Amino acid sequence: MNLCTFAFVCLCGVVLPMTGFAAEPAAAAADSAAFSIAGTTAQGLGFLAAALSTGLSALGAGIAVAAAAPAAIGAVSENTKSFGKAIIFVVLGEGIAIYGLLISILIINRL
Template sequence: MNRQLLLVGLMVLGVALLAGISSLLIWSPAVLASETSDLARSALDPGVLRWGYFSAALVTGLGSLAAAYAVGRVGTAAVGALAEKPELFGRVIILVGLAEGIAIYGLIVSILILNRLN
């Protein structure tokens, strides 16, 4: 029970931290000033840029949260399996790595979104 509360607390803390950082990046005057200077070179509306940056931050954050949840679930099962059969270590590491791949996919999608904006 305590482990589940700790996991939920860490997830809530991560979401709050991500929301705070993304809101600072999206609404800060420096970002808005750079958007207007970039607007002179490109035909993108500042609202489009703002939503693009928000979606990139959201994809990265949700991908990281999903990976954390998946690694937590797979890691718990992996430890239980290793306690019974230590020779399964290589297979267990591969499964945990596959769960961590979700965060990498989110990061790649975020990079693609940011490249499309510039």
């Protein structure tokens, strides 16, 4: 039932804009043109690029930390003097997410 409902909603989201069923009348569209917040295709792709850069870099950082943190914990449990060296590798994995966030901020500032 859930799958059928989801398919119906997706189909309505594709078919209704193509038929013009949900379109505004021309007079109302002219009045609301000054208040429209719709952007261009380039802006939409820019926001998509910003979202992808943040999301994929966070995913990469999660994978890096998932591999580095257990190894760092194991190294510190055997030798407590290796804490400084071990934490550097965990922090380098976190830096990937920060770089992706900075790139997305730069992309959004250009829009």
